[in-house]
Amino acid sequence: MLAWLESQTDDQFDEAPFGIVRMTRDGIVAAYCKSESHITGISQEYALGKYYFTQIAPCANNMMVASKYAQPELDEELDYILTYVCEPVKVRLRLLKSPDSRFQYFLVDRKSFS
């Protein structure tokens, strides 16, 4: 999955059937795909350049999600609830990070990833 994410341009993410947030290793949003925007109600324009876990998804700014990105390598799935502009939504998250990449990824699906 990480190799596929790395090969995609920001625009190509818009074709994905699930939400994708591409962040710098400091947590600044570099790409925010349309599916993610539909789930959260936050526009791409608003999200780009902001700190993801403090300004866009404070609901995930805890030991279960945000703190996991402190690890050099990460590939973990978990059930979660997202809320911001949206009504509370039950989602399946996948958190991805590799020491070889300058980005880290936050994937969101209303169903489980397969």
Next chain:
Amino acid sequence: MMDAQLHLQKLLPIFHHSPLAMVEANAEGKIRQVNPKAVQLMMPLATYLDLPGTNIIDTLSGFIPAIRGAIADFYFDSGLIIDQEPYIIHFAYGQSLIERHFSLTIEKITPDSLLFFFDDVTDFLVKADALRHRS
């Protein structure tokens, strides 16, 4: 009517940006509205209890059993059930044993609407303690 709707729209950012966790639930605790701070604080607790995090009474009573009785025993149609009570919550996450101090308020708005306000005041207490020792 339009003025009321505009006013409500202006209130929404306060709800979403509040540093205090806020949840509106039905009488059984099923969550109807929740702000990001509440999700941030609640999900590690729900996960520890192996709950989905959709019922605030189930989640909080797993750590503070007294709240279920306090809600059930409150016979008025509205009013404060718990008012800024401090609680200590213990749970494990991964290899870590965690102790957090919570402040909790529960208010009944109607027979089928409960408001929960809570905050993790652990860091505040540490800072207050340091201030006391300095002065």
